[in-house]
Amino acid sequence: MIKVGIVGGTGYTGVELLRLLAQHPEVKIVAITSRTEAGIPVAEMFPSLRGRVDLKFTTPDEAKLNECDAVFFATPHGVAMAQAKELLTHNVKILDLAADFRLKDVKEFAKWYGIEHSCPDILAEAVYGLAEINREAIKKARVVGLAGCYPTSVQLGLAPLLSPKSTGGKQLIDGNHIISDSKSGTSGAGRKAEIGTLLSEASDNFKAYSVKGHRHLPEIVQGLKAIAGHDQIGLTFVPHLTPMVRGIHSTLYVRLTEAGKDLDYQKLYESFYQNEPFVDVMPSGSHPETRSVRGSNGIRIAIHRPGGGDTLVILVVEDNLVKGASGQGVQCMNLMFGLPETTGLTQIAVSP
Amino acid sequence: MIKVGIVGGTGYTGVELLRLLAQHPEVKIVAITSRTEAGIPVAEMFPSLRGRVDLKFTTPDEAKLNECDAVFFATPHGVAMAQAKELLTHNVKILDLAADFRLKDVKEFAKWYGIEHSCPDILAEAVYGLAEINREAIKKARVVGLAGCYPTSVQLGLAPLLSPKSTGGKQLIDGNHIISDSKSGTSGAGRKAEIGTLLSEASDNFKAYSVKGHRHLPEIVQGLKAIAGHDQIGLTFVPHLTPMVRGIHSTLYVRLTEAGKDLDYQKLYESFYQNEPFVDVMPSGSHPETRSVRGSNGIRIAIHRPGGGDTLVILVVEDNLVKGASGQGVQCMNLMFGLPETTGLTQIAVSP
Amino acid sequence: MIKVGIVGGTGYTGVELLRLLAQHPEVKIVAITSRTEAGIPVAEMFPSLRGRVDLKFTTPDEAKLNECDAVFFATPHGVAMAQAKELLTHNVKILDLAADFRLKDVKEFAKWYGIEHSCPDILAEAVYGLAEINREAIKKARVVGLAGCYPTSVQLGLAPLLSPKSTGGKQLIDGNHIISDSKSGTSGAGRKAEIGTLLSEASDNFKAYSVKGHRHLPEIVQGLKAIAGHDQIGLTFVPHLTPMVRGIHSTLYVRLTEAGKDLDYQKLYESFYQNEPFVDVMPSGSHPETRSVRGSNGIRIAIHRPGGGDTLVILVVEDNLVKGASGQGVQCMNLMFGLPETTGLTQIAVSP
Amino acid sequence: MIKVGIVGGTGYTGVELLRLLAQHPEVKIVAITSRTEAGIPVAEMFPSLRGRVDLKFTTPDEAKLNECDAVFFATPHGVAMAQAKELLTHNVKILDLAADFRLKDVKEFAKWYGIEHSCPDILAEAVYGLAEINREAIKKARVVGLAGCYPTSVQLGLAPLLSPKSTGGKQLIDGNHIISDSKSGTSGAGRKAEIGTLLSEASDNFKAYSVKGHRHLPEIVQGLKAIAGHDQIGLTFVPHLTPMVRGIHSTLYVRLTEAGKDLDYQKLYESFYQNEPFVDVMPSGSHPETRSVRGSNGIRIAIHRPGGGDTLVILVVEDNLVKGASGQGVQCMNLMFGLPETTGLTQIAVSP
Structure with missing residues (x-):
């Protein structure tokens, strides 16, 4: 059994980690820390865990994280780097x-x-934690910086178009003018007391945000460059807040080059992802929906070329808390400890 | 492995059965029937099952249901009785x-x-399929009529107040004037093309329905009489449509008799349900929420006595598609086949 | 024109007052105060008011409230009483x-x-601000304490059963055992940064709260006693949080006395409210829905007597921000200034 | 008073027309037709109209539409053209x-x-009914084909970039590669009994649809060509279904040409729309939200140029049932009858 500690378990990625790890056959959760909630049973804050997780939050000192095999940081930015060494x-x-x-x-x-x-x-x-792209490096890693929620959807949605593995080094698309119109449920904003994500504000409403620049933009660009093996990447990334709890839907627009005009992109994607347990390339003409992956680690992709023109539209859905966060973490952990990659991640999506 | 057939798998209880049974370690789903959808892969209708359920819908004739060990009917009323013999x-x-x-x-x-x-x-x-009440009979049954969604919440919410096992035969409450104010998500109305449950109609809206009389009323009354062992039961049952997908919340109001005024109802409930794997009596003062059981077979109950008066308020939550339908079915199937009751039903609620 | 000032306009009742008063033909809004937002245009915080309300928030000092004809307090408890004198x-x-x-x-x-x-x-x-009950007193009042959102629905739902005007002094119901099972949208919790009403928490979820005792309980009981003209009132009040923005639905349960068993309650209600512009007694058998009053000052009521028994079920809906708050305020203001009661309150509900 | 008839008033655009016209000071609604509902009071189907609209649905024969001054068709496609002559x-x-x-x-x-x-x-x-573009022609028209919901948002979002009035004939953008990523609430799908828009299906979910080709595509392209005065227009249009009732959010992406790189687009838009009563160009950096126009005829636009690059992002919101349908109709009717354009359309958005 892998002894796992969780630092900062009071947010949504924390409770999601607990849901997944509590059902993981090879994991024993030994500690979960929260300075503010120390002493409180986890299941008191998250009643969905009643009867399934008996731990209490502890202070970092009590948690004896040094004795763990692995530690997840489900914390604000800046915490992990302070404790890593x-x-x-x-x-x-x-x-x-x-x-x-x-x-x-x-x-x-x-x-x-x-x-x-x-x-x-x-x-x-540190290794970037996106198993479908970085599998071998993750297996050997001591430190994994797990890919963000939006970045996961955009990178996996574009990888077959950029990776030399599938392009053979040809420039199939105009990499300098990629557009990602992404939509997220409110859980992506975290479990924080804020007015903007109150049900009264965010429900029955739709809006873009951070059009000027979102933190995930540099992460995505870095990732796409790494996948492509070159630096000719320009991205317009517009995130939107959607009145739902879980789910990300990225609608990706790319312009085909002359070199890219005669390919069968359905086949390209199917071939690229044929051995991936969590990536589902849907049949041609499909419209994936976020609920089809709700609560699961799956990611579904559909490829469209409207009117047979030179614009390709790629639709990608994931559960931002699973494949976009905690599930991704468990997937990487499995790799780091030599377990089958799907261990503890076989939940079927809850739909409706 | 138990060979299971499903008749009528195109509704919400059907797809939920598939979700649960596809992950059940002792079940092999051999057939799922639908006259209208015969030949269509199940995962085409329900993309959440892609990669996990490879069956196609078949006609009842092709399904060879006679060779199954168990058959679930997830059909409209009237179908099961035509095929039972x-x-x-x-x-x-x-x-x-x-x-x-x-x-x-x-x-x-x-x-x-x-x-x-x-x-x-x-x-x-036929045996009434509510394991917490009828466990022994279900084990021996050939035919189980599974308890309805509302009836499950109301009966389990009231059983400790009525069952001679816990009352010792005393009338603790005025059984003739029980009130159940129940609220359901829209999935309880089924996967049917209807205007009333369109998102445009039912979202950001709340209303009661069928106040004059709902089909679950006689079922609940029959069940409460059976639990109580007498006929002095009168129920006012008002169901409401709530703008959410899954979940039932029943708020139960009972008047205590003189004989009932001095009991500790928290203890009474905890004692009554102490060995039940799916029933969670929450700490005194709790307010269970439907999402705390979303996607799980759990039912959570809290008992209140506002102002120490003679009115007891019992709050009950369940997922109408799991404990209120398909999960209940799997629970009963486990009993009928001598399996541990929780087999295949250990999903933790998806929350948020 | 009535010169109106608003103290504390940064919450939901504040913006709703602005929506109503900006369209009121006899009102000029002269000031709206907020210490924290002083200097900020109101329409910057509430873009729905862009082009329609040109005011900026001001400090209370700058607001010259003493020069107003009327001042609304849309503030936390405790502010109005400090400034009233x-x-x-x-x-x-x-x-x-x-x-x-x-x-x-x-x-x-x-x-x-x-x-x-x-x-x-x-x-x-001070006069209690519920026009249908207190009209004459409000006309002469200098200070009106507007009825709360839940209390409005419960009192108007029960008044015909308690008021000597319609009962002729008979006890039609057991006033000591009234039950109000009330459901509110999240806007009732106000525009406050809190975790419990985040969309991620409150959406696709349903729960009761404050069953032990809610602040509206004493207000309702006081009001019902005043209406009835006696003190034999006991109420069990259970509020619930519903995943919608606006709307209150109160489901009221009362037990008829022998004296009350032979009345036609549909007629009693229709007669009681026949001249009320904002109260709609729906036809027998109706199920009012909250969206039918969304954005309007209306309140709709339906009366049921399931199975012809001795329990009466009254269904009441209102928009908590209009008839339950700001609309009620405008209605009372109209009375206080001798205007027709419906002035500025003729909005038709926005539905769907 | 303008005598108005409505053909086919049982859908969402029908009830919305009634809401608006019933409050319009210069209109008398004389008939509303529905073959299937003839004889039924309108307010029975739409309780939000109780007390405000006393009409019954009538058959087209009884309706005497020939005696009206104006007739609105809120019908499926094909009905208006059969009755126009x-x-x-x-x-x-x-x-x-x-x-x-x-x-x-x-x-x-x-x-x-x-x-x-x-x-x-x-x-x-027939004149295309988009007042901001076609005002003079609408004033003289006998027949107006009102602009669709998506087309309204896309055309008004792009007009300042294409119209010679503001471009002076220069090609500021690459008109052949315009992208409109549009999101609509479910009311856009109409009041039809369908599974896909049930709350259980569409809630807590997000998906694209009709990526292959949507009926609004040719309408938008026709409109943009007319605005631009040339045919070099190519559009990729991807509509999405959003879990909310009302509202459209179009996120528009255009590539600037060399000629277009040095302009101040904020000013360009503000100038273009400076006299439009219903179009609000928001301050630079804004993110308009759909609820800010809920129930109103307003349309709000924000212009972004992320990173100062060559891609312009325009955000547009409208209420699909008002500015995208019935409000647009009333606006055009006002023009056709010489009334001030805003008559009966001064509702402030209902928010929250």
């Missing part, structure tokens, strides 16, 4: 659900997150 | 999610459902 | 949307609101 | 909310709507 000294593997180990460029990190990176050396060795 | 001849156990085998009085059945009962003899042997 | 000195009429002038018993006020009442003398002269 | 003979002005008089090319009409156009001559004289 100590944990690594004790051979604890680290999975960070926040952004501390995502952006490789410390200047970019400082610019978008407003804090200096405190351990650039660990950042240098 | 034939199946029993072949030693197939029957679990009906509709109302054909719920009401013991054929006149009541005809009155509320508008059709004559076609097999009163089978009805006579 | 000064305003009255300047002959400004006061309408308080909070609870400062609702409860006549200062001990009850202190018990439920946790603060001592600072001006019992003004409280003594 | 007769009405015109009697000097009745026609406003069609369906698509019969939108597409000027009868082949396109037949291709997208599956029926032949029955009166090409009337189609030829």
Whole structure:
């Protein structure tokens, strides 16, 4: 059994981790920390866990995280990087659900997150946690910076068009003018007392936000460049707040180059993802819906080419709390510990 | 492995059965029937099942239901009773999610459902499928008429106040004046093309319905009488349509008798349900919420006595598609086949 | 034109007052105050008012409230009573949307609101703002404590059964055992940064709250006693949080006495409310829905007697922000200034 | 008073017309037709109209539409064109909310709507009902084919970039590669008994639909060509179904040409719409939200240029039932009868 600790379990990614890990056959959750809630049973805050998770929140000191095999950080940005060194000294593997180990460029990190990176050396060795792209590196990693929710949907939605594995090095699309029109449920905003995501504000309403620039933009661009193996990537990324709890739907628009005009993109995608347990390339003409992955680690993709023109439209759905966060974490953990990748992640989506 | 057939799998209880049974370690789903959808892959209608359920809908003839060990009916009222005799001849156990085998009085059945009962003899042997009340009978049953969604919440919410097991035969409450103010999500209305449950109609809206008389009223009254062991039961039952997908919340009001005034009802409930794996009596002062059981087979109950007066308020939540329908069916099936009652039903609620 | 000031306009009752008053033909809004938002245009916080309300929030000092004809308090409890004396000195009429002038018993006020009442003398002269019950008194009032949202629905739902005007002094119901099972949208909780009413928490969910005791309980009981003209009133009041923005649905249960068993309650209600412009007694057998009054000052009521028994079920819907708050305020203001009661309140409900 | 008839008032655009026209100071609604509902009071089907609209549905024969001054068609496609000639003979002005008089090319009409156009001559004289673009023509029109919901948002969102009035004839954008990622509430699908828009299906869910080709695509392209005065227009249009009742949010992406790179688009838009009563160009950096126009005839637009690059992002919100349908109809009617354009359309958005 893998002994797992969770730092900061009072948010949505925290409770989702608990839901998944409590049902994981190879995991024993040994500690979950929260300074503010120390002493409180987890199931008191999250009644959905009553009878299934008996832990109490503890202070970080009591948690003895150094004795864990793996520690998940379900914390605000900046926490994981402060504790990473100590944990690594004790051979604890680290999975960070926040952004501390995502952006490789410390200047970019400082610019978008407003804090200096405190351990650039660990950042240098950290692996970006997106198993479908980085599987082998994750297997060997000591520190994984798990991919963000939007970035997961955009990168997996575009990888077959950019990766030399499937393109053979040809430029199939105009990589400088990619558009991602992304929509997220409110759980992506986290479990925070804020007016903007009150039901009274966000329900029966739809709006874009952060059009000027969202923190996930540099992460996606970095990821797409890595996938493509070159730097000719430009992205317009517009996130929207949708009146639902879970789910991300990214609608991706790319312009085909001359070189890309004669390919069968349905086949390209099916071939690229044929062995991926969590990626479902839907039949041609499909419209994936977010509820079809609600509560599951699946991601579904459909490819359209309206009117046979030079614009390709790719539709991608995921559950932002599972494949976009905690499920991704468990998937990476499985890889890091040599387990079958789907262990503990076989939940079927709850629909309706 | 139990070979299971499902008749009529195109509704919400059908797809929910598939979700649960596809993850059940002791079940093999061998057939799912739908005359209108025969030949269509189940996962085409329900994309949430893509990659997990490979069956196609078949006609009842092709389905060879006679070779099954158990057949679930997820059909409109009247279908199960037409096929029951034939199946029993072949030693197939029957679990009906509709109302054909719920009401013991054929006149009541005809009155509320508008059709004559076609097999009163089978009805006579059928067992009411509410495991917490009827466990031993279900174990031996050939035919189980699964309890309805509202009736499950009301009966389990009131059983400790009425059952001689806990009352010792005393009349603790005025059984003639029970009030159940119940609220259901729209999935309770089924997957039917109707205007009243369109999102445009039912969203951001709240209303009562069928105040004059709902089909679950006679079922609940029959059940409460059976639990109480007497006929002094009168119920005012008002169902409401709530703008959510899953979940039932029943708010029950009972008046305490003189004999009932000095009891500790928190203890009474905790004692009554102490060994039940799916019933959670919450701590005193709790307010259970429907999402705390979303997607799970759990039922949560809280007991209040506002102002210490003579009115007891019992709050009950369940997922109408799980504990109120398909999960209840799997629970009963487990009992009928000698399996541990929780087999395949250990999903933790998806929350948020 | 009536010169109106609004104190504390940053909440939902504030913006709703602005919506109504900006369209009121006899009103000029001269000031709206908010210490925290002073200097900010109202339409910046509430874009729905862009192009329609040009005011900026001001500090109370700048607002020159003493020069107004009327001042609305859309503030937390405790603010209106601190400023009332000064305003009255300047002959400004006061309408308080909070609870400062609702409860006549200062001990009850202190018990439920946790603060001592600072001006019992003004409280003594204040009139309870529920026009259908208190019309004549409101016309002459200098200070009106507007009825709360739940209390409006419960009192208007029960008045015909209790008021000597319609009962002729007979006890038609068991007044000691009234049950109000009430459901509210989340806007009733106000525009406050809180976790419990986030869309991620409150959406696709249903729960009761404050079953132990809600602040509206003493207000309702006081009101029912006043209507009945006696003290034999006992109420079990259970509020529920519903996943919608606006709307209250109260389901009221009363037990008929022998004296009450032979009346035609449909007629009783129709007669009682026949001249009320905002109260709609629906046809027998109706199920009013909250959206039928969304955005309007209407209240709709239906009366049921299931099975012809001795329990009467009354269904009441209102928009908590209009008839339950700001519309009620405008209605009372109209009365106080001798205007036709419906002036500025003729909006038709927005449905769907 | 303008005598108005409504053909087919049982859908959402019908009830919305009634809401608006019943409050219109210069209109008398004389008839509303529905074959299936003839004899039924309108307020029985739409309780929100109780006490405000006393009409019953009538058969078309009884309705004496020929005696009206104007007739609105809130019908399925194909109905208006069958009745237009007769009405015109009697000097009745026609406003069609369906698509019969939108597409000027009868082949396109037949291709997208599956029926032949029955009166090409009337189609030829019909004016496209989008007042901000076609004001003068509408004033003189006998027949107006009102702009569709999506087309209104896309055309008004792009007009300042295409119209020679503001561009001075320069090509500011690459008109051949416009992208409209549009999101609609479910009321856009109409009041029809369908599974796909049940609350149980569409709630807590998000999906694209009709990516292959939506009927509004040719309408938008026709409109943009007319605005631009040339044919170099290519559009990728992807509509999405959003879990809310009312509202459309179109996110528009255009690529600037060299000629377009140095303009101030905020000013361009503000200038273009400076005299429009219903179009609100929001301050730079804004994110309009659909609820800010809920129930009102307003349309709000914000312009973004992320990172100062060559992609312009325009955000547009409207209420699909008001500015996208019935409000648009009233606005055009006002013009046709020489009334101030805002008459009866001064509702402030209901928010929250």
